[in-house]
Structure formats: structure tokens, C-alpha cells
Amino acid sequence: MRAGEAFRVALGALVANKLRSSLTMLGVVIGVAAVVVLVALGAGAKHEVEQQVEGLGSNIIIVVPGKFELGSAPTISRLTLDDVDLLGRVVGDERRVAVSVASGENVSVGRRETFVTVNGVNENVPNVFDRPLARGEYITASDVDTRRRVAVLGSTVVRRVFGDVDPLGRQVSIAGVRFRVIGVFAPVGSTFGVDRDTEVHIPVTAAQRLFGVDRIDALAVKAPRADDVEPLQGKLTAALRDKYDGEEFSAVTQTQILGTIGRILGLLTLVLAAIAAISLLVGGVGVSNIMLVSVRERTREIGLRKALGARQRDILLQFLIEAVLLCVVGGLIGIGLGVGSSLLVAAVSPLPAVIAWWSPALAFTVSAAVGVFFGVAPARRAGRLDPVVALRTE
Amino acid sequence: MSSPAVEAVDVRRSYHLDGVSVEALRGVSLRIDPGEYVAVVGPSGSGKSTLMHLLGCLDRPTSGMLRVGDRDVATLGDGELAGLRNRTIGFVFQSFQLLGRTTALDNVALPLVYRGVRRAERRERAEAALTAVGLAHRLGHRPGQLSGGEQQRVAIARALVGEPGLLLADEPTGNLDTGSGAEIMALLDGLVRDRGVAVVVVTHDPEVAALARRRVRMRDGLIE
Numbered sequence: 001m002r003a004g005e006a007f008r009v010a011l012g013a014l015v016a017n018k019l020r021s022s023l024t025m026l027g028v029v030i031g032v033a034a035v036v037v038l039v040a041l042g043a044g045a046k047h048e049v050e051q052q053v054e055g056l057g058s059n060i061i062i063v064v065p066g067k068f069e070l071g072s073a074p075t076i077s078r079l080t081l082d083d084v085d086l087l088g089r090v091v092g093d094e095r096r097v098a099v100s101v102a103s104g105e106n107v108s109v110g111r112r113e114t115f116v117t118v119n120g121v122n123e124n125v126p127n128v129f130d131r132p133l134a135r136g137e138y139i140t141a142s143d144v145d146t147r148r149r150v151a152v153l154g155s156t157v158v159r160r161v162f163g164d165v166d167p168l169g170r171q172v173s174i175a176g177v178r179f180r181v182i183g184v185f186a187p188v189g190s191t192f193g194v195d196r197d198t199e200v201h202i203p204v205t206a207a208q209r210l211f212g213v214d215r216i217d218a219l220a221v222k223a224p225r226a227d228d229v230e231p232l233q234g235k236l237t238a239a240l241r242d243k244y245d246g247e248e249f250s251a252v253t254q255t256q257i258l259g260t261i262g263r264i265l266g267l268l269t270l271v272l273a274a275i276a277a278i279s280l281l282v283g284g285v286g287v288s289n290i291m292l293v294s295v296r297e298r299t300r301e302i303g304l305r306k307a308l309g310a311r312q313r314d315i316l317l318q319f320l321i322e323a324v325l326l327c328v329v330g331g332l333i334g335i336g337l338g339v340g341s342s343l344l345v346a347a348v349s350p351l352p353a354v355i356a357w358w359s360p361a362l363a364f365t366v367s368a369a370v371g372v373f374f375g376v377a378p379a380r381r382a383g384r385l386d387p388v389v390a391l392r393t394e
Numbered sequence: 395m396s397s398p399a400v401e402a403v404d405v406r407r408s409y410h411l412d413g414v415s416v417e418a419l420r421g422v423s424l425r426i427d428p429g430e431y432v433a434v435v436g437p438s439g440s441g442k443s444t445l446m447h448l449l450g451c452l453d454r455p456t457s458g459m460l461r462v463g464d465r466d467v468a469t470l471g472d473g474e475l476a477g478l479r480n481r482t483i484g485f486v487f488q489s490f491q492l493l494g495r496t497t498a499l500d501n502v503a504l505p506l507v508y509r510g511v512r513r514a515e516r517r518e519r520a521e522a523a524l525t526a527v528g529l530a531h532r533l534g535h536r537p538g539q540l541s542g543g544e545q546q547r548v549a550i551a552r553a554l555v556g557e558p559g560l561l562l563a564d565e566p567t568g569n570l571d572t573g574s575g576a577e578i579m580a581l582l583d584g585l586v587r588d589r590g591v592a593v594v595v596v597t598h599d600p601e602v603a604a605l606a607r608r609r610v611r612m613r614d615g616l617i618e
């Protein structure tokens with residue numbers, strides 16, 4: 001028998017049982033769509049985070065106490081403002097060293113208030129990070145030296161506490177202490193629905209007094225050139241280890257943070273896809289089940305075909321094509337549904353979605369493979385039926 | 395002497411059910427020459443259908459030799475056996491065995507599908523075969539839309555469409571009333587006479603058996 005003929009017979013059998021074929025296909029449709037959507041969401045999350053980290057600027061080294069691991073408990077910091085000088089000497093330019101000490105505080109104007117992270121920083125932040133201002137000025141060296149109570153606000157904070165009023169030059173209360181607004185950050189938008197325009201920067205000296213601490217949480221160093229990044233990492237941690245009697249410090253780069261985040265999101269995507277793949281597997285079992293029912297129902301037909309000259313191979317092929325057709329058509333619909341849902345999710349929710357070209361291709365291949373894998377057993381059973389026994393069946 | 399259409403030499407066929415062995419055929423020898431018309435008669439359970447299945451290469455003997463044309467069935471693989479069935483044997487069953495969702499024309503064309511004949515030629519030959527059994531006006535009908543006699547005529551057209559050398563009919567009139575049964579047998583007789591096809595027909599009907607030039611009587615798995 002020609003392959004085209006087997007295809008026509010298989011298609012005919014599927015069309016003759018439209019409802020059953022559709023329901024069987026539904027399992028595959030859902031499985032494939034789930035894989036496509038979850039992979040798209042995983043890839044979207046990764047893309048978003050990467051963009052955000054890259055948006056910070058290039059050649060940045062973050063220096064933190066302890067060992068750098070995402071998800072590990074933060075180490076109590078012994079870093080102080082003096083370390084700016086120390087690291088400045090290592091880099092050769094103190095202006096390339098920014099600091100941060102952060103705390104969640106209430107920020108208010110009159111009765112309007114909001115709870116945000118307040119960052120104590122030095123004047124070097126603009127030299128290290130790409131974080132342009134929309135209006136006003138940033139914190140200066142003299143602000144830091146004189147512990148001046150000035151603040152630079154993110155656009156969301158401005159909207160929350162000032163509304164439509166122009167904030168420049170006005171007073172804002174941070175943890176009950178009055179600060180004067182000297183600048184407003186340019187908006188950067190949100191990631192995963194988390195607003196990133198809620199920052200408040202104040203001079204690190206003012207922050208330490210406000211929070212009642214002497215420490216700083218982290219330092220950020222901008223290497224002059226990309227080639228300097230790696231040697232600098234070693235030198236920075238070595239200098240700090242020397243000063244703090246062998247205590248551990250980490251100097252991590254964007255690439256390393258990206259790598260870590262990438263690994264975590266990659267793993268997450270894989271786990272999600274694996275869970276989705278289980279539903280595809282269940283769909284495959286459904287196909288297998290229906291094919292077995294179909295073989296049983298059509299036992300007499302199989303016997304007759306054999307009596308008329310069909311070989312084992314012809315019958316096997318007919319049923320295998322039927323199973324693969326169910327899965328492939330289901331797979332194509334699933335891909336359409338998956339891509340559609342991903343775009344819809346990306347459009348109406350804060351979750352980003354990126355359709356990688358390989359994910360529909362993979363989903364298609366897998367669903368075809370599922371068809372073959374789960375179709376082969378019923379098809380072989382059909383092919384092996386004894387025609388005499390099959391013809392006797394009612 | 396020319397080779398027989400089919401020949402069985404001392405064939406036995408036993409079935410094993412739950413450790414009990416049933417001997418359906420206990421050493422049967424039978425030779426059917428090309429163009430011969432043979433009726434097989436005998437009580438129910440005497441092994442007539444079992445013999446037909448063996449002659450039609452749907453089954454293999456437990457022992458003994460079976461030849462179709464000049465080929466020893468024991469030397470053929472399952473695929474070759476299927477090819478042999480397709481080219482040299484036509485079956486007519488008591489219960490018609492037509493595909494219910496398929497038109498008369500496509501039912502008749504089915505053996506040609508497994509011979510790799512192209513669609514256009516299949517249609518042409520199936521139409522000719524249906525015309526020969528007097529159903530030229532029923533090409534697009536499905537089995538459910540046909541009377542029992544008409545369905546059996548479709549089955550006969552299907553058995554003959556591939557121009558086999560041997561036609562095997564197992565109680566072809568068993569599901570028909572006397573009138574249609576007689577019509578079917580007359581039709582069959584006319585068709586095979588023209589074409590030189592050997593016919594073996596199993597029947598309980600003395601009138602049907604009377605049409606045959608030779609009668610084989612079976613009892614308890616043996617030819618009397």
C-alpha cells in the first residue's frame with residue numbers, strides 16, 4: 001500500500017469519529033500549549049532581568065561582605081565609609097567608588113505617606129550607575145561631608161507624596177526627619193509588576209545617623225575598562241581581607257549576577273516545562289488509550305483488510321499514522337494556543353513573555369514523537385491480529 | 395499435469411484451549427484444479443471453515459503441506475502470504491464483511507489498494523466489477539443502504555475485482571432468504587464460468603450444492 005493511501009484511511013477514521021478525535025487531541029493541545037507558554041514566560045523573565053541588570057551600566061563591580069550567593073542570608077556588614085578611600089586607592093580613582101546603606105522607611109508629606117527603601121549614598125553614584133535625573137541635581141560631596149538633609153526621589157515616590165505639586169525645593173519627611181528634595185530620577189518603569197521608581201537617595205552620612213548605624217551595606221566600583229574588571233575583583237577583595245583580618249568579601253560583576261540569575265531562571269523554566277511536559281505525557285497516554293479502543297473496535301475491519309491482502313506493515317502504518325496525526329494536529333493547535341496565550345499574558349499582565357523560535361519547533365517535534373511512542377503499541381497490536389480470529393469477532 | 399489452483403496434502407489443524415487440544419482437521423487431502431467448482435458440505439463443527447481458512451492462506455496448517463499454484467505456503471513469510479492472498483484468492487463471507495462507512499465502490503476497490511493500483515484505475519475496475527454483479531446504479535451507496543442480497547453482490551464484486559484464480563465462499567447464502575440466495579448463486583456461477591476461476595463453496599443448501607460439479611463431504615475433521 002502507498003503511504004498516501006494509509007494517510008487517507010487514517011484521516012478518514014479520525015474524521016468518522018470527530019468528537020472522540022477532538023477530545024483525545026485536547027490532551028495533546030493542552031500539554032503542548034502549556035509547554036510553549038511556560039517556556040515563553042521563563043524566557044521572558046530571563047530577558048527582562050538581563051535587560052535590567054545590563055541597564056545599570058557596564059564594568060560595574062559590586063563589593064559585599066561574605067560569600068555572594070543568591071538566596072543566602074546576608075552577612076552582617078563591617079564595611080564603613082573609610083573603605084571608599086581604601087577601594088579608591090585600589091582603583092586609582094576615588095570617584096569610581098559608590099556606597100550604599102539601605103533601610104525601609106516611611107516617607108511622607110503632610111498626610112500622604114509611602115513606605116519605601118531609603119538608600120544612603122555618596123556623590124559617586126552617577127559615576128558608577130546609569131541612573132539619569134529627570135529634574136534637579138544629584139547629591140554632592142559637600143552634601144555628604146556636611147550630612148546635609150537633602151533627597152533625590154523616584155518618580156513614583158513623588159507622585160505618591162506630592163501628587164501634582166512640583167517637589168523641587170520642598171520638604172519631605174523621611175522616618176520623621178525633614179529633608180529637602182533636590183532632584184527627581186527619570187522613570188525606568190516596572191519589572192514583573194514591581195515598580196522600580198520608588199527609590200529615595202539621601203547622603204550616606206545623613207542616612208547612617210537616621211538609621212542609627214555606622215556600617216555601609218555595599219560598595220560599587222566602576223572599572224575604567226572591561227579588561228580591568230577581572231584583575232580588580234581580586235585586588236578589591238584582597239585589600240578588604242587584609243584590612244578585616246581575613247574576613248570574606250565578594251566582588252561580583254554584572255556578568256556573574258546575570259550568570260547566576262540566568263541559571264536560576266533557566267532551572268525554573270526547566271522545572272515548569274517539565275511539569276507541563278507531564279501534561280503532554282498524560283495527553284500521550286490518552287492517545288494510546290483511544291488507539292487501543294479503536295483497534296479493538298475495528299478488529300473485524302483489520303481482519304478483513306488482512307484477508308484482502310493487507311500486510312502486517314500496512315495495518316501498523318495505518319494505525320500509527322492515525323496516532324501521529326492526532327498528536328501532530330493537536331500539537332499544531334497547541335502551539336497556536338500557546339503562542340496566542342503567551343502574547344495575551346504579555347499584553348494584559350506584568351509578566352513578560354518571549355517566544356523563542358525553538359520552543360514551538362521543539363513542541364511540534366515532541367508531540368510527533370509522543371504520537372509515535374504512544375501509537376506504536378496499539379498499532380503493533382493491530383498489525384499482529386490473527387485475521388481468522390479478527391474476522392470471527394462481532 | 396498443470397499445477398492445481400490449490401492443493402492440501404494430509405493437513406491437520408489443531409487448536410489449544412486451556413490445555414485441551416481440539417483437532418479441527420485431522421488429515422485432509424484435497425486438490426482443486428483451475429476452473430473447478432467444488433461444494434463442501436457437512437455438519438456444523440466438522441471443520442469446513444477451518445479448511446477454507448487454510449485454503450485461503452488466512453491460517454497455516456499445524457502439519458501437512460499446502461500449495462497455492464506452485465508455491466508451498468510453508469516457505470512463505472507473512473508478508474508474502476498477504477501478497478498471495480491479494481493476488482490469487484477472493485473471499486466471500488457469510489456475513490458479507492463490508493466496511494460500513496465506505497461506499498460500495500470503495501469497498502470493492504479495497505483489494506486493489508493493497509496491490510498498489512492507482513486511484514483512477516481502481517475506480518474503473520471497481521465500477522466494472524459492480525456493473526458485472528448488476529449494481530452499476532449503487533456505486534455511491536453504503537452497505538447500510540443496501541439489501542442483504544445487494545451487499546453480498548458487492549462482496550462478490552470485491553472478491554473478483556482482483557481477478558483471482560480461486561474464489562472461496564463460506565456459506566455465502568447463509569444470511570439470505572431463499573430467493574436472494576438462489577440469485578446470488580446463479581450470479582456467481584455465471585461469473586466464474588466466464589473467467590475460469592476455481593470456486594470452493596461451503597453450503598448447507600442442497601440446491602447450492604447441486605450446482606457444483608464435485609461435492610466434498612466433511613465429518614469430524616475428515617473428508618468422507
Ligand SMILES: Nc1ncnc2c1ncn2[C@@H]1O[C@H](COP(=O)(O)OP(=O)(O)O)[C@@H](O)[C@H]1O
Pocket residue numbers: 409410411416417418437438439440441442443444445
Ligand atoms: N479459533 C478456534 N479455537 C478453538 N477451536 C476452534 C477455533 N476455530 C474452530 N474451532 C473448532 O474447530 C472445529 C471446527 O470448526 P469450524 O471449522 O468452524 O466448523 P464448521 O465451519 O464446519 O462449522 C469446531 O469444533 C470448533 O469449535
Ligand SMILES: [Mg+2]
Pocket residue numbers: 442443444
Ligand atoms: Mg463454518
